[in-house]
Amino acid sequence: MKLRSLALVVSAGLALAGCAVNTAGPDSSPEEAAAAAYQHNGPTALTLYTMVNNRTGAGAHTSLMINAPSQRVVFDPAGSVRLRAVPEVNDVLYGITPRVKRFYEGAHARKTYHVRIQRIEVPPEVAERALRMAQQEGPVASARCAASTSHILSQLPGFENISGTWYPLKLSEQFSKLPGVEQSVLRENDDDDKAIAIREFEQELAQGGQ
Structure with a gap:
């Protein structure tokens, strides 16, 4: 197979699998991540996010919010939503306060994509294990x-x-069959350029904190 043909095949496979091109910059320091740690007082749970193309119905990205006893994070493998106020180390986002959580979900829901949100409560030890595994998995x-x-x-x-x-929708379908899963869909009509939402949110944070 010629190199050009091979490249086209690989590109097509990546497009079908979904996921953004990772635009993350240098990792934050362990000290920055530790300082940003946020403990959420709700039940320990895992929340699977699946970003779905509104035009084609194809899965575009997968990420996982982990509410563990020690802290709440988002494992955002090869993700494209990065904030100066939210430390990131190896594709794990730290400091997922309620406000940051709402922004993260909304940044992915725009006129071209909607977000499928699937949440399941798990024992504390399972959530803590998921957190440790996410920290060891990246960068992706x-x-x-x-x-x-x-x-x-x-x-x-x-x-x-x-x-x-490799396919976000297939993972979402498997997740939906777990007993006790709560499911919802988030749709918004924001501009397709997530950079605009990121700039606006960072300005808000600078003015009013988290």
């Missing part, structure tokens, strides 16, 4: 968002039926 290469997330989930107690997949 582009197009491997669903593969890396399914790799973590499949190793957790109660998630043994999750099999590895």
Whole structure:
């Protein structure tokens, strides 16, 4: 196969698998991540985010919010939403306060994409294990968002039926079959350029804190 043809095949495969090109800059320091740690007082839970193309219905990205006893984070493999006020180390976002959580969800829901949100409560030890695994999983290469997330989930107690997949929608379908999953969809009509929402939110944070 010629190199050009091979490149086209690889590109097509990545497009079908979904996931953004990772635009993260240098990692934050461990001290910055530790200082930003946020403990949420709600039940320990895992929340799977699946970004879906409104035109084609294809899955575009997968990420996982982990509410563990020690802190709440978002594992955002090969993600493209990064904030100066939210430390990121190896594709794990720290300091997921209620305000940051709302922004993260809304930044992905825009006129071209909607967000499928699937939440399941888990025992504290399972959430803590998911957190440790996420911290060890990254950084993740582009197009491997669903593969890396399914790799973590499949190793957790109660998630043994999750099999590895490169496709966000296939992972979402598997997740939906778990007992006790709560599901919702977030739709917004914001501009397709997430950079605009990021700039506006960072200005808000600068003016009023988190």
